[in-house]
Amino acid sequence: MSYEMTPALSEGVPVSTPGFSAEIPSSVVKSAARTIQILEFFDHIRRDVSISEIANALHYPQSSTSALLRSMVAMGYLQHNRVARTYRLTRRTGLLGAWVDPSLVRQGAIVNLAHGLARDTEETVILARLNDMSVQTIYVAEGGVRPASASVGSQHPVARSAAGMALLAMYEDRQIRRILTRLNSERPRGETAIDVADYMERLSDGRRHGAFAGPGSAPDMGAVAAQLRHDSAGDMLVIAVEGPEQRIMPRADALAKLIRAGLAQLAG
Template sequence: MSTGKKAQVTDGTSAREIEGVIKSAKRVLELFEYFAECRRPLSVTDLVRGLNYPQSSASALLKSLTRLGYLDYDRQKRLYVPTLRVALFGGWVQDQLFSQTSLSHLIDELHAASGGEAVILGMQNDIYVQYIHLVQAPQQQVPSWYIKPGSLRPLCRSAAGRILLSRKTDVEVQQLLWRINAEEEPHLRMQVSDLLKELDRIRQDGYAYTEGTVNPGVGVLAVEMPTPPSQPPMALGIGGRIDTLRMDRERYLALLNEALQPYRARTPSGRP
C-alpha cells in the first residue's frame, strides 16, 4: 500500500533527486560525445536539435561547462568547442597503451626532467588563468603550495596568466585589468603601465617569470604552449621554490623550449 511519500535512500536523498543527478551527468557525457561525432564547433541551436534538449537546459549546461574550463565560447560566432582539458581527462589511459608524444606524456617527462618540480598547463577563464592539467610531487617542497587541478590564479599576477595576456592588445589588457583590479584587495592591484611594460618584456624574451606574486616562497617560469587556431591560447610552466628556480631558471627554460619544439613545428603560427 502506497504511503504517498517519495522514495528515500539511506542518506535522505529522494529517488527523484537521484534521477535528476543521473540525468545531468548523462547529458554532460552525451554533449561531449556529440561534439566528438560532429568534430566542429557547435551552437546552442545545434545541440538543442542534435540532442533534443530543452533550450534552457542546453544553455545552462554549456555556460556551466564553459565557466569550468571544459568548453571555449566564441562570442562573435556564438559557437562552443571543447578545450584540451577534456582531452586530458583520459590522456593517461591512451599514453599507457599507444602514445609517447601526447601532451600529458610531455608534462610527465618535464616533471621528471625538472627533478620533480610542479608542471602546470593553464588557459584563460574570464579574469583568471585556470590550471587545466598539472603534475606535482606528492609532498611539495613548499608545504602550503598544493595545486588542485582546475585551480584559478589571477591573470596579471601569475606567470601563466601573463603569458596569456602577452597575446592580447594593450586595449584588451587594460579592459581586463580594470575588471581584475575591481576584484583585488587594494594592495594587490596593478598599475596599467607596470603591467604593459612587463608584457612587452615577455613578448621580447619569450617567457614569464614570477616570484611570490601568488604564493609566498614559490615562483613559476612559463612559456606559451602552441595550440591550433580552434583552441584558446595556453601556457606551460614549471613551478617550485624561489631559490631553486633562481638557480635552475635557464635549465628549466631550456627544458620547456625543447619539449615544445615538436608542437611549434606542427602548429600554424599567426595567432592574433
C-alpha cells in the same frame, strides 16, 4: 544511447546533424546525464556547434541547454565563441581520464614535453589555459622532492601569475590594458591594485625572452611559463615550471632556456 550514421563529409555537400538517441533512464539524474550526453555529442560530431543545434539533436529544452553549456564553459570543458555563437571542447576535456591509461595520452607531444621538463628540472610542470579572467590548470606533471601544490581544475586570477602573464601576452597591448583596468575595478576590497605600467613592462620583457617569470599558481610558489601556440583546440595554452619561490626564481633563466629548447623541439 545510439547515433545514426551520417554520410562521409565531401566538399560542397552539406551534412545533416547526426541523429542522437537521448533517452535517460529513470534512475539517472537528468542534469548529469545531459552533461555527459553533450560531451559525447561533441566527440561524435567533432566540430563547433550552436546551442540550437545541440538542443535539437538531443531533444533538450533550449533554456536547459543554454544553462548547461554556460556551466561547462565556467568549468573549463567548453569554449564559447561569442562572435559565431558556437561552442567547442577544450584541451581539458581531452585530458580528462588520462590516468586510466596514461600510455594513450602520453604519446601526445605536449604531454611528453611536460613530463620531460618535470624530469629534467625536478620541478612540477603544468599545462594551463585561459578561462574567462582566470588561469585554469588542465594537466600536471609532478617532479622533485617538494612538488608544487597544483591540481587539475584549479583556477587563479590571470594577472597574478607567470602563467597568466604568458596567456595575456597573446593579446594585443590595448586589450591587455583594458583587461587589467577591468580587473582593478573588480578586485576584492583590500587587494592591491595592479600597476598597469609596470605589468606591461614586465610583459614586454617576457615577450622578448620567450618566457615569463613570476609567481606560481599558489602562495609562496614561483614559476617560469611560456606560450604553447597550437590551433587545433582553439584555445590559449601555456606550459609552466613551478616550485617553491626560493628554488625557482634563482634558476629562472636556466629554466626558461630548458622550456624554450623543449618548445623548439616540439615545433620540429
